[in-house]
Structures are given as structure tokens and as C-alpha cells.
Amino acid sequence: MRLFLALLFFATPALGDIEKARDLMEAGQFEEARAALAPFARSGNADAEELIGVMYALGLGVEKDPVRAFEWYLRSAMKGHPGAQSGIGWYYEEGIGMPAPDLVRAYMWYALSAIGGDPDAAISQEEVVKKMTQDEIAHAHALIADYKVWMYPFR
Numbered sequence: 576m577r578l579f580l581a582l583l584f585f586a587t588p589a590l591g592d593i594e595k596a597r598d599l600m601e602a603g604q605f606e607e608a609r610a611a612l613a614p615f616a617r618s619g620n621a622d623a624e625e626l627i628g629v630m631y632a633l634g635l636g637v638e639k640d641p642v643r644a645f646e647w648y649l650r651s652a653m654k655g656h657p658g659a660q661s662g663i664g665w666y667y668e669e670g671i672g673m674p675a676p677d678l679v680r681a682y683m684w685y686a687l688s689a690i691g692g693d694p695d696a697a698i699s700q701e702e703v704v705k706k707m708t709q710d711e712i713a714h715a716h717a718l719i720a721d722y723k724v725w726m727y728p729f730r
Contacts, residue, residue: 593622600626605636616647624651625659632662641672652684655726657691660684661699668703678707682715683722690727 593615599608609630615623628647631640645666651659664684670676681703688696704712723730 593620593626596623596626600630600635605630609636616650619650619654621651621654621656621659624648624654625656625662628659628662641666645672652687653726655691657688657693657696660688660691661693661696664688664696664699664703668699678703679711679715679718682707682712683718686715686719687722687726690723690730 592611596608596611599605599611609627612623612626616627624647628644628651629635630637631644631647633639645663648659648662648666652663661684664681666672667677667684668681682700685696685700685703689700707715
């Protein structure tokens with residue numbers, strides 16, 4: 576119990592600081608928001624990483640850079656962040672920052688995002704599957720099974 580309380584004590588300020596960074600973004604203070612997010616992103620906080628990905632994806636306070644956005648989203652997505660997972664799915668679906676679209680990986684990331692609780696991910700998954708062959712769908716399901724085991728072991 577003591578360990579739980581200690582972890583809660585140390586985690587709470589980070590959550591509050593990330594919410595302050597979100598507030599700064601909503602106020603259009605993007606440089607300040609990025610400065611506030613940077614230490615949390617460097618320490619591996621998935622929410623901070625996803626928000627920095629958003630900044631690069633949309634060019635908010637930084638030069639728009641789809642490759643850097645993808646990398647920030649990927650860091651967050653690998654930790655199970657559903658919003659970042661949907662972002663990765665979209666990048667794969669559209670082929671942004673890569674040689675060509677990859678519908679198998681798009682479907683996989685949308686599915687993982689849906690498992691993680693993103694309500695829009697299932698809609699994206701339904702749209703991308705319309706463009707896929709049966710072999711691609713089967714391959715995507717194999718990848719989903721590989722990732723789900725360690726990303727969402729209890730779902």
C-alpha cells in the first residue's frame with residue numbers, strides 16, 4: 576500500500592503538468608507547451624510524446640515535420656497510447672513520410688487503438704479494411720495478435 580501511495584504521489588504532479596501543457600497548447604502558446612512537455616517526453620511519458628507528435632504533425636510551434644511526428648507518435652503508441660496508435664494508423668494508411676501506404680500496418684494500429692479504447696479507431700479500421708485483400712487482413716490479424724499479447728495482456 577505504501578508503494579502505491581508513493582507512486583501516486585510522484586505521478587500526480589506529472590499529470591497536472593501535462594494538463595497545464597495542454598492548456599498552453601489550447602491558448603496557442605506552443606513554444607511554452609513544448610518546453611513544458613519536453614522533460615516528460617524525455618522520461619518516456621506517453622501523453623507528452625503524443626502531444627509533441629501532434630505539434631510536429633500540425634506545425635504547432637515547430638516546423639511541420641511528418642517524419643518527426645511519426646517518430647513521436649510511435650514512441651507513445653508502443654506504450655499503448657490509443658490516440659498515438661490511431662495517428663500511426665493514419666500515417667500508414669496515407670503513406671505519409673514513407674515510400675508508400677501500408678494498409679496492413681494501418682489496420683493493425685487502428686485495431687490496437689480500438690482495443691485501447693479510442694472510439695474513433697473502429698471507424699478508421701472499418702474504412703481501411705475496405706481497401707484490403709483477404710491476405711492483407713489475415714496478415715494484419717497475425718500482427719495484432721503479436722502486439723496485443725504484450726501491449727494489452729489483460730484484454
